[in-house]
Amino acid sequence: MKSVIKRxxxxxGILLAVMLACSAFTAANAAPAKTPAKDDVPIVYFTKDISPxxxxxxxxxxxxxxxxxxxxxxxxxxxxxxxxxxxxxVKALQQSIRNSNLVETNTYYAGxxxxxxxxxxxxxxxxxxxxxxxxxxxxxxxxxxxxxxxxFKEMSMGKNIMNYDSMVVLTHFKGHxxxxxxxxxxxxxxxxxxxKIGKKMIHSRPGGGQWSIDKDEFMENMAESxxxxxxxxxxxxxxxxxxxxxxxxxxxxxTSAAEPTIPDIGILASKNIxxxxxxxxxxxxxxxxxxxxxxxxxxxxxxxLTQLSYGEKIGLGTRKYKLVSID
Numbered sequence: 035m036k037s038v039i040k041r042x043x044x045x046x047g048i049l050l051a052v053m054l055a056c057s058a059f060t061a062a063n064a065a066p067a068k069t070p071a072k073d074d075v076p077i078v079y080f081t082k083d084i085s086p087x088x089x090x091x092x093x094x095x096x097x098x099x100x101x102x103x104x105x106x107x108x109x110x111x112x113x114x115x116x117x118x119x120x121x122x123x124v125k126a127l128q129q130s131i132r133n134s135n136l137v138e139t140n141t142y143y144a145g146x147x148x149x150x151x152x153x154x155x156x157x158x159x160x161x162x163x164x165x166x167x168x169x170x171x172x173x174x175x176x177x178x179x180x181x182x183x184x185x186f187k188e189m190s191m192g193k194n195i196m197n198y199d200s201m202v203v204l205t206h207f208k209g210h211x212x213x214x215x216x217x218x219x220x221x222x223x224x225x226x227x228x229x230k231i232g233k234k235m236i237h238s239r240p241g242g243g244q245w246s247i248d249k250d251e252f253m254e255n256m257a258e259s260x261x262x263x264x265x266x267x268x269x270x271x272x273x274x275x276x277x278x279x280x281x282x283x284x285x286x287x288x289t290s291a292a293e294p295t296i297p298d299i300g301i302l303a304s305k306n307i308x309x310x311x312x313x314x315x316x317x318x319x320x321x322x323x324x325x326x327x328x329x330x331x332x333x334x335x336x337x338x339l340t341q342l343s344y345g346e347k348i349g350l351g352t353r354k355y356k357l358v359s360i361d
Contacts, residue, residue, distance in 0.1 A: 076306035078313040078355045084278050084298055086126035092303045092360060093127060093202070096272040099305070102199025104134035105168070107225060109206060109216075112288030113146055113159045117279040119206050121161040127204060128165055134202070135166040139192045140229030141286070142237060142244075148229060170194040171228035178266050182348045183258035185251075190232035191262070200270040201263070203307075207275040207314050208294075209282035209329050212237075212248055213256065214338020215318075216284050217311035218273040219345060222263045223256035232259070253340035261350045264307060273310045274303040277317060282332040296325045308351025312342050 079095045081088045106128050111118035128134055140153055147153040150172045157167050170192025177188040178195075203218050210216040227233045236255040238246050247255060264271060277299035283291040299317050304310040318329055333339065346353050 075354050075356050076304055076309040076352060078302055078304040078306075078309055078357050080300055080302050080313075080357055080359050081361050082300040083361065084123075084276065084301055086123050088301055089123050089127050089274070089276070090130055092301050093130070093272075093274060095360065096274070096303045096305050097131075097202075099269045100131065100200045100202060100272060101270060102133065103197065104131050105137040105195070105198040105201045106131065106134050107137050107201055107203045107221060108162075109221060109225060109285050110136075110138050110147070110153070110157060110162055110167070111160055111285040113156050115160065115285050115288045115291070117206065117208065117281050117291055117294070118160060118285050119204070119276055121164070123276070124162075124204065125164045127202070131202065135168055136162060137168045137170050137192075137194070137198075137201075139171045139225060139227065139233075140169060142224075142229055142233035143286070168194050168197075170226065171230075175228045175231055178262040180258045180262045181265055183261065185255055186235065186258050186262075189259045189262040190228050190235060191226050192228045192232075195226055195263070195266070198267075201267050201272075203271065203273045205273070205275045206279070206285060207277045207302075207311075208280045208284060209332040210284045210336070210338075211287070212245070212252060212336060213284075213341070214253075214333040214336035215311075215315070215329075215341075217275055217314055217341075218307045219256060219260045219311055219341050219350075222307075223260040226263045227259055235259075249337040250340045250344075253337060254344045257341055257345040257348060257350055260307065260345070261348060264350060269305075272303070272305050273307050274301065275310055275314050276301050277314060280318075280329060282328050292328075295328045296321055304355065306351045306355065308342055308345045308353055309355035312353045313355055313357060315339065315342070 141147045146156045174193040175190045176193045180186040205218045205221040213220050281291045281294045
């Protein structure tokens with residue numbers, strides 16, 4: 035009986051040793067955990083040259099997937115707005131892009147641009163006359179799906195967005211009364227949503243006032259709306275932020291916008307919308323206190339950074355980036 039037990043123990047010991055050896059071999063030869071490659075971090079290009087030439091140069095870095103019929107999304111601004119992007123810069127970019135025109139939508143708030151007729155008069159006043167400007171909700175609306183959002187399943191957009199193969203989002207980066215800041219996210223989130231339905235979905239809860247949503251919920255709504263447009267175009271969308279005349283107020287404020295207190299910084303561009311807006315925030319927050327204070331206060335008091343954190347959470351983009359100067 036003792037010999038049987040002894041043989042059993044020896045056999046069990048051998049089996050255990052074999053099992054341990056196999057486990058060690060498997061662990062040693064298993065594929066290592068995947069870590070993000072450096073090349074996976076999106077590039078944000080930067081130039082200090084705020085000019086038509088500087089804009090064309092930086093656009094060339096992010097234009098590889100822009101094909102077919104191209105929408106150049108800008109903010110046309112209120113009449114005589116002192117901070118809108120210079121017409122010569124926008125003209126140089128648009129005319130360098132084959133088969134392109136400018137696009138916008140009507141406003142949610144009452145004013146000259148809350149209807150197509152008044153909007154077109156404002157286009158003349160502000161100099162947007164060098165090419166066709168497509169007011170995308172002039173002919174109605176279309177619902178685009180929102181993937182991964184918690185507030186919306188779909189977002190109402192200007193119907194004519196469906197007429198384009200690609201989009202170049204050209205943004206005047208500045209402050210914003212409700213959003214804290216207006217970068218590329220805001221430009222397409224509010225700017226592609228139609229004036230009567232989509233913008234109301236973002237700004238107002240059912241039964242609430244016109245501006246009944248603000249701060250974190252408003253930022254999340256904008257991120258989800260922006261994602262609808264980004265997902266729609268896929269790789270055929272790219273983003274440029276021009277950091278000049280950065281008032282704490284949006285170009286919606288027109289001539290009543292506060293005078294900027296932070297110096298012009300430059301132009302930034304990326305194929306990743308969240309990385310681009312994050313890089314612009316870092317440029318602002320990294321400026322000397324005496325210059326950045328007003329814009330910093332506007333951004334933080336409105337919870338503007340939620341655009342970025344929530345946008346990253348739902349897959350709109352990443353806050354990580356590599357900054358590359360082209361100067």
